[in-house]
Amino acid sequence: MKWNIPVAVSAAMLWLALVLAVAILADVLRPFGITALDLRARLTPPVGFGGGWAHALGTDELGRDVLSRLLVSIQMSLRIAFGATVIAAVFGTFMGFIAAHFRGWAEQIVLMLVDFQASMPFLILALSVLAFFGNSLLLFTCLLGLYGWERYARIARGLAIAANAQGYAAAIRQLGAQPMRIYLGHVLPNIASTLIVSATLSFPEVVLLESGLSFLGLGVQPPMTSLGNMVGYGREYLTRAPWILLTPSVVIVLTTLAVSLLGDWLRDRLDPTLR
């Protein structure tokens, strides 16, 4: 099998590998603690803009090292976004299969939930849940996991019904296979490429949503830090110290772009008929 990887995709892979490595090794890599204040070096610009190597990406208004905070933010944001995407994909696919297998009233209930989720502005839902139940990292991740599950449910249900009606799933069923075998062994691998593409489309959205909620002060709370949290608190210094806000912004843009590029390419690779 030949793997002709386009340049853009290799770049995306490289970037994601780097981000992933940072996410894993953030605590080792960071030169300072994220709450370590250095009040004499407040708002130091990055290297090349008048700053020194002591704080390569400059410092913020309290003299905290931006590079260290950025590394830990990447770790936090990625953890939340990855967890939320996995929760949404697993839950949505499961619900879709339930609907396709049982049909009837079970399907009606799932579809009702899907419509409810799709018609509800998610930001408002998230705001009210966080306002009522307070904020914890676990709750926040699970809440973001609700985002976009209805898309997986719709895809899984539609494709499973089609496969059950006349395709390979009907053939496997009449061979005498148990439902578990049909759905996990045959339907899931066959629709995985579609689900993965859907996941790569919603992963950037979850990153942006996390950033948005943290920016509004409802997501990750200080002293913890995330990419959105950094953008939110750096906003006030946009004119005097733009690096506080720009560095996490650039990371958000590059990461979401890389995931999208990789997803597009993966869709083509995962289809055996296109090989």
Next chain:
Amino acid sequence: MSLLRLDAVARTYPGERRLFAKAASVRAVDGVSLTVEAGSTLGIVGESGCGKSTLGRLMLGLEPPSEGQVEFDGAAMPAPGTDAWRKLRARMQLVFQDPLGALDRRLTVARQIAEPLVIHGIGDAAARRARVAQLLTDVGLGEDLAARHPHALSGGQRQRAVLARALATDPALLVCDEPVSALDVSIQAQVVNMLVDLQQARGIAMVFISHDLKVVRQVSDSVAVMYLGRIVEQGAADWVLAAPLHPYTRALVSAVPTPGRIARERIVLTGDPPNPAARPSGCAFHPRCPVAVPVCAQQTPPLRAMADGRSVACHLAHPNLDRAA
């Protein structure tokens, strides 16, 4: 005892629901009784939409009948999805019209053929490998094709792979639903011949659903002709297709082109193809029948046995009886 017995089996589907009108239900199969003996072949012919495929699915128990009963090997067919039903799949198999759709395109041919063995827990890994190799040889597929994916096979090869999968558990009954109609004419003959050889070698009972009378005549011992969900003529294949009694069978047979012979008289059916949701009164065929008489529009002719052993549902085939009635 017959291997498969259908007793007045009917299958009704709910029709389109309209505003202010009761939903008309469609009787896809309507009161069909027939038997399939072990090792024999029953051909089922009829035009598109006459209920052939539904009948095939009822025979396999893939759908429960709305009325009547299906018996396999002397016992009632279990409900679809139950454990008993799943277990019975090893003894009856379906060969599909569209082999590409019936195969999982992510798996290799060898793994798909082994799948029924895995599902029914037959043999260990080594025994399964040997069985798959044997099946591939039986259906005329080379060993080198075992590692291929379905999309890398030709149409005929795919159908052979589907057949090998169906034969993996040594079933007693094989229902072939238009197994060759998607194939080239040249490949059709090969696949049909192979099917007949395998069936005879293994003593499998076969139900061969097709609209191709020539193929049906070649493979079948007996034939049932369906029109709008009912059997209109049934009997030994050579008799029914050589000397048809029902006007519909006559029209079907006359439409088969015969090489070397200059056009016989051809019966061309007029009128609309039948709509199963709006069944004509009396004999369902009477609006298109060239020899219909007034009684045809009023009374439904029952399927009655003739002196030569076949059954026909036509008033004109039983003139004495109906005149008395």
